[in-house]
Amino acid sequence: MAREYLNSDWLPFTKVTVYASTQKYVLSMACKLLLGLEYPGEVGIVSELFKRTMPGLLAVLINLPGTPFNRSIKEGKKLKLELLKIVEARKKMIPKLKEREKAGSGFVDILSRMLLEGKAHFKSDMEIVNNLISFLLSSYEGITAAITTFKYLSELPQVYDALYREHRNIAKSKSPQEKLNWEDVQQMKYSWNVICEAMRLIPPTFGTFREAKIDLNFAGYTIPKGWKILWSPFTSNKDPKCFQNPETFDPERYDRDGLLPSSYVPFGGGTQMCPGKDFAKFVMLVFTYNVVSKFRFRKRIPDEKIIYLPGPRPEKDLPVLLQQHQHHE
Numbered sequence: 427m428a429r430e431y432l433n434s435d436w437l438p439f440t441k442v443t444v445y446a447s448t449q450k451y452v453l454s455m456a457c458k459l460l461l462g463l464e465y466p467g468e469v470g471i472v473s474e475l476f477k478r479t480m481p482g483l484l485a486v487l488i489n490l491p492g493t494p495f496n497r498s499i500k501e502g503k504k505l506k507l508e509l510l511k512i513v514e515a516r517k518k519m520i521p522k523l524k525e526r527e528k529a530g531s532g533f534v535d536i537l538s539r540m541l542l543e544g545k546a547h548f549k550s551d552m553e554i555v556n557n558l559i560s561f562l563l564s565s566y567e568g569i570t571a572a573i574t575t576f577k578y579l580s581e582l583p584q585v586y587d588a589l590y591r592e593h594r595n596i597a598k599s600k601s602p603q604e605k606l607n608w609e610d611v612q613q614m615k616y617s618w619n620v621i622c623e624a625m626r627l628i629p630p631t632f633g634t635f636r637e638a639k640i641d642l643n644f645a646g647y648t649i650p651k652g653w654k655i656l657w658s659p660f661t662s663n664k665d666p667k668c669f670q671n672p673e674t675f676d677p678e679r680y681d682r683d684g685l686l687p688s689s690y691v692p693f694g695g696g697t698q699m700c701p702g703k704d705f706a707k708f709v710m711l712v713f714t715y716n717v718v719s720k721f722r723f724r725k726r727i728p729d730e731k732i733i734y735l736p737g738p739r740p741e742k743d744l745p746v747l748l749q750q751h752q753h754h755e
């Protein structure tokens with residue numbers, strides 16, 4: 427799907443805005459993997475309704491006709507109805523899905539898996555829909571934010587070249603039209619280090635809250651039972667005690683220095699750790715592989731700032747000039 431997407435949305439152009447384009451791709455990919463919708467035909471309605479609902483997340487909470495908040499509520503209701511229709515239709519396919527699963531054939535998307543697991547986990551269809559919306563949101567915001575990787579790839583040619591070499595080695599073991607498989611993705615060790623380094627310097631999420639279950643003493647401070655504590659990857663990620671020369675983009679550090687426990691936490695930790703980590707990793711690696719195998723790119727705004735809305739994004743969506751590889755260098 428990444429290949430198909432790049433052929434239609436990148437290949438005909440010499441300029442693209444990486445953030446907006448990646449967001450579109452990630453949402454389509456999430457619709458396919460989470461909901462089992464076909465790309466590009468079936469993902470259109472859901473992704474459009476989802477995009478129209480999103481502005482309400484950051485709007486002033488005034489629910490009057492014509493306000494962005496009011497518009498988002500209306501679009502959100504339409505999105506839920508559309509997802510309910512999809513859930514209804516999929517339920518009718520459960521016997522077929524069970525057969526397919528027994529035969530061990532074919533990929534089972536997350537919605538189908540939720541339905542196969544049955545009523546034990548979900549009280550109603552609306553609960554399934556609400557879960558799906560939270561997964562779509564995490565993909566849309568989280569995975570796209572990690573695409574700051576491309577900012578560093580356009581700034582650091584030596585990192586780009588090392589990544590390209592890793593990708594070429596994988597490509598050499600395959601025929602030109604052969605798709606990536608799970609084993610190929612496991613080999614993308616340097617690529618993952620690059621993405622990790624981008625997420626270390628610009629974490630996709632600011633952090634979340636925990637509640638103190640007992641009176642705690644931490645670093646000389648008393649935290650009374652019941653207080654909320656905000657943990658954030660922004661603190662340890664730039665701490666020289668955890669990462670040497672923390673401001674330097676250095677993907678090799680993970681193999682060379684290793685990691686202190688709980689020092690690198692873009693996906694959180696403990697029992698609440700992000701359940702979408704592997705999904706996100708897979709989507710990011712496959713997309714990066716497909717982009718780097720086809721293009722070099724140069725930033726059009728040399729000192730473009732990263733802003734937080736609330737997740738990080740390049741201020742002007744990272745416009746780049748594309749240069750297609752003429753032959754495999």
Ligand code: HEM
Nearest residue numbers: 561564565568569630634692693694695698699700702706
């Ligand atoms: C690069 C992408 C992503 C990043 C950086 C990220 C990061 C995080 C973080 C920091 C948390 C809080 C963990 C904690 O409190 O310890 C979290 C929770 C969560 N994430 Fe992600 N996430 C990403 C992608 C995804 C995706 C793709 C999904 C779903 C498909 C997802 C689903 C969730 C859910 C459901 C929770 C709540 C878990 C709970 O409270 O038990 N995330 N994520």
